[in-house]
Amino acid sequence: APARIKRDTTPIYDGSQVNGKTYDxxxxxxxxxxxxxxSRLSEDTGRSVLVIEAGYNEEDNSDVSDASKYQNAFGTWIDWAYQxxxxxxxxNQPQTMRSGRALGGSTTINGMAFSKPHSFQIDALEQLGNTGLNWDSLEQYMRRAETFHAPSSSQYAAGxxxxSSCHGTSGPISVQFDPNAAPTDLEHTFNSTVLDLGLPYATDLTCGNPAGAAxxxxxxxxxQRIDAYTGYLVGKSxxxxxxxxxxxxxxxxLSSDATPVATGLEFRDETNHLYSVSxxxxxxxxxGSIKTPVILQQSGIGPTxxxxxxxxxxxxxLPIGLNLIDQVTTTTDWTFSANRGGGQPITWPRFEDLVSGSDATNLRNMLQNDLASYAQAAVTAGAAETASGLQTVLEIQRDWILNRSAAVSESFDYSFSTTLGxxxxxxxxxxxxxxxxxxxQAYDGNFSIDPRYLSNPFDRLASGATTRFTNTVSDASPLSGDLRGRTAPGTDLSGTASLEDWxxxxxxxxxxxWHPIGTAAMMSRELGGVVDSRxxxxxxxNLRIVDASTLPFQVSAHLMSVLYGLSERASDLIKADHAGSSTSSSSSAGPSSTSSVSQSMTSRTISTSSAGPSATATTGPIHPNGDTTKCVDVKDNNIANGALLQ
Ligand SMILES: Cc1cc2nc3c(=O)[nH]c(=O)nc-3n(C[C@H](O)[C@H](O)[C@H](O)COP(=O)(O)OP(=O)(O)OC[C@H]3O[C@@H](n4cnc5c(N)ncnc54)[C@H](O)[C@@H]3O)c2cc1C
Known part of the structure; x- marks a missing residue:
């Protein structure tokens, strides 16, 4: 067996150990x-829980555990690098979508930034038909996930x-400002520049109003990075x-009933044996947002x-796989006249900060007049079920932008040596x-990911405005006094160039x-929803989806806080729904009877194997030193050999 066996929540690798068994x-x-x-469902000792994860325990991987090594894991085995x-x-080029393949998923490779949306964005979940799901109810679950460590007195003194009332005090995920960093000259200069430009100051990005500088x-x-696995399971018995x-x-x-019942999962273990569990x-x-729709479509749940x-x-x-929403990021760079110290100022401009005059009029008119055509364009592209359903969501987004001063962009700034980016x-x-x-082909098949980046005319110009705003900040004093010049974009694109040019x-x-969401949206069925409010x-x-695919729209925040909250909430809903049910008897008593397995196997189409090992099975671990090509489950859509794709 592989040597990566850890502590109490020991992962196993051999699918035959669970094949044919039943878990609650x-x-x-x-x-x-x-x-x-x-973690939450297994708190109930009477319930048996099985997790099947494509990746491994990466506790010993310093690219994961060392908080200063963000991006080192990109392009390695633990990055799916979907194309x-x-x-x-x-x-006209493909894009790489980073996504974690490990226990802990994308939290093992992500940027660790912790912020929460506007309270009215979470309230909008209720407007879409999710009764009882709003800021007040979700916020307590976001806090349940968190233990906040207040900044040190010297950090506090430095600004x-x-x-504290916006944070959790006893959850599994530790949230902290970098203990080795205090605001530098640069950050003070940067913040006073954006405040002079009229942005508000957000004292804390987790209080439901993140617009401004913060x-x-x-x-x-x-x-140490605290990823989901480290926080929620490592060390737990x-x-x-x-x-x-x-x-x-x-x-x-799925059963063949008129309303199909989800009875289990079919999977392939690291040695390519095909198995099933109930x-x-x-x-x-x-x-996650990419694979949940792929697996459900392969199971027969999806658009005709x-x-x-x-x-x-x-x-x-069901419209599974539609409504994919991701954002586009640009990087703009300047050179300092002298090293101004490191730092990570962050700004969340509003519509009124980004555009004025005829640009503002033009963009406002687009939102006022063109939402129906945007919704119809998405339907035509196979990206929305009905125009009326999508239009309802787009009208809510318009309200945030034009009437509620939502943060419409995020600018994550960094300085090292003599570069400000x-x-x-x-x-x-x-x-x-x-x-x-x-x-x-559920295992070696192909699937297409088409986020349709910048296909929407408003997104295109708003992205231009977002990028141009970084130039506005760099050109404003006092920051401009510290800068020598712009290196990206080149100076042929002037700060006053049109939104069209930007x-x-x-x-x-x-x-x-790398923030895909929406492919199994939580909203009423009429609006194009895939899951209900539970x-x-x-x-x-007997089938739930609890991951980023359920978010029906993007919010003005990094996603982790919301997803920790939604999954904490889901665990309570699931426990409540089964409070009276008896427990599974066969889970700890070895494989369930062969006949029940065979029955479930014959009720579906399976080309590669009948129950039990498939013909191509080999033995031995495939990660990190083995033959990683064995783990390719979807052709051309992941890295299995550790090669960098871009
Ligand atoms: C590079 C990057 C930077 C980010 N930065 C931030 C940030 O700074 N702050 C923030 O809040 N958010 C950030 N995010 C977003 C955040 O990490 C994700 O939105 C979040 O982790 C999504 O949670 P999830 O459970 O839906 O999916 P994931 O956490 O991605 O988990 C999905 C899991 O399913 C597994 N899986 C996939 N297919 C199969 C299969 N067929 N069988 C078995 N298992 C499978 C995967 O290996 C993975 O472990 C970032 C994301 C990325 C990729």
Whole structure:
């Protein structure tokens, strides 16, 4: 067996150890949300829980645990590095979407920034048909995930601000300002510059009003990254929790009832054996915004045209894989006249900060007149189910931008040596994309990811305005006095150039913001929703989705806080829904009877194998030193060999 066996929540690697067994809860994916659910649901010692995760325990990987090594893991084995299709409205090139493949999921490779949206953005979840889901109810779950460490007295004296009542005090995820950093000259200069430009100051980015300039805390404890797995499971003794790592889920097993019942999962372990497990109470999907739609479409839950083209028999017609929303990021750079110290000032400009005069009039008119055509364009592109449903959501986004002074962009600024850089993105795209399987191969098949970056005319100009604003800041005093010149974009693009010119630069110089959401949206069925307010998939029994795919729109925040809150909330809902149910008897008593496994296997189409080992099986671990090519579960859509794709 691989030597990476750890502590009490020991992952196992051999799928035959769970094959044919029944667990109360079977969770696909052990990323941010999967790990929260595994931890909370296994608190109930009478319930058996299985998590199936494609990646491994990366506690010993310093690229994960060392908080200063952000980006080192990009392009390595633990980055899925999903490839989009060439982006027709941008530069016609594919984009790489970073995503973590490990216990802890994307929290093992992410930027650790911890912020919360506007309270009215979370209240809008209720407006979309999710009764009872609003800022007040979710905020307590966001706090339940968090333990906040106040800044040191010297940090406080140097100007770090916070509001302790907005934070949690006893949750699994430690949130802290970098203990080795206090605001530098640069940060003071930067903040006074943006305040002079009229931006407000946000004392704390977790209080429900993040617009303006603010300090940002991270999910860290000292120099250690606190990812979801480290926070929620490492060191916990949970005999009723089984974690199978290195295994790819391919399908949800569904009964042939008129309303299909999710009875388990089919998966392939690290040695390519094909196996299945049963869920007595529920199957929970937590494989993230890209893979959740792929797995569900392969299982027969999805849009008619997508499943027909792929040759998959449809069991439930749902807009799974539609409504994909990600943002685009640009990087702009300046040179300092002298080293001004490191630092990470962050700004969240509003519409009124980004544009004025005819630009503001033009953009406002677009939002006032063109939402119906935006919604229709998404339907035509196969990215929305109905124009009326999407328009309802877009009208809510318009209200945030034009009437509620929402933060519409984020600018994450950094300085090192003599460079000042800004990573900036327009937060609230009106465009929508899709994820579609291309064949009926659940393990070695192809799927297309098309975020349709910059296809929406408003997104395009708002992205231009977002990037141009970094120039406005750099040109303003006192910051301008410290800068020698701009290195990206080149000076042929002047600060007063039109939004159109800046948008064109963005089209050729952007990257994915790596925040895909929306592909199984939580909202009423009529609006294009896939799950209800309790995370239950419409038209299927015993199946929930609890991951980033359920967010129906982007918000003015990094996503972790919301996802920790939503998965904490879901764990309570699931526990409550099964409070009276009896427990699974076979989970700890070895494989369930062969006959029940065979029955579930014959009720679905399976080309590669019958129950039990597949013909291509080999043995031995595949990570980190083994033959990683064995773990390729979707052709051309991941890295399995550790090579850098870009
Ligand atoms: C590079 C990067 C930087 C980011 N920076 C920040 C930040 O600073 N702050 C912030 O708040 N958010 C940030 N995010 C976003 C945040 O990390 C994600 O939104 C969040 O982790 C999504 O949670 P999830 O549970 O939906 O998916 P994930 O956490 O990605 O988990 C999905 C899990 O499913 C597994 N999986 C996939 N397919 C299968 C399969 N077939 N079988 C079994 N398992 C499978 C994956 O390996 C993964 O472990 C960043 C994301 C990235 C990629």
């Amino acid at each position: 809860y079977v969770i696909a994916g052990g990323g941010l949300t999967g790990v929260v659910l595994a 989009t299709v060439p982006q027709a409205s941008a530069d 770090v601000t916070y509001t 300090p940002i805390a991270n999910t860290r404890n000292g120099q 949970r005999p009723n929790l089984t974690i199978l790592s290195g295994a790819n889920v391919g399908k949800v097993i 869920a007595k109470l529920e199957v929970i999907m937590a494989t 045209s997508v499943l027909e083209n792929a040759g998959v028999t449809q069991k439930v017609n 800004y990573d900036s993105w327009f937060l609230l795209p009106f465009g929508r994309g899709s994820i579609q399987i291309q064949d009926n 948008a064109e630069w963005v089209q050729n110089n952007y990257r994915s913001n 995370n239950r998939v419409y038209g299927v029994s």
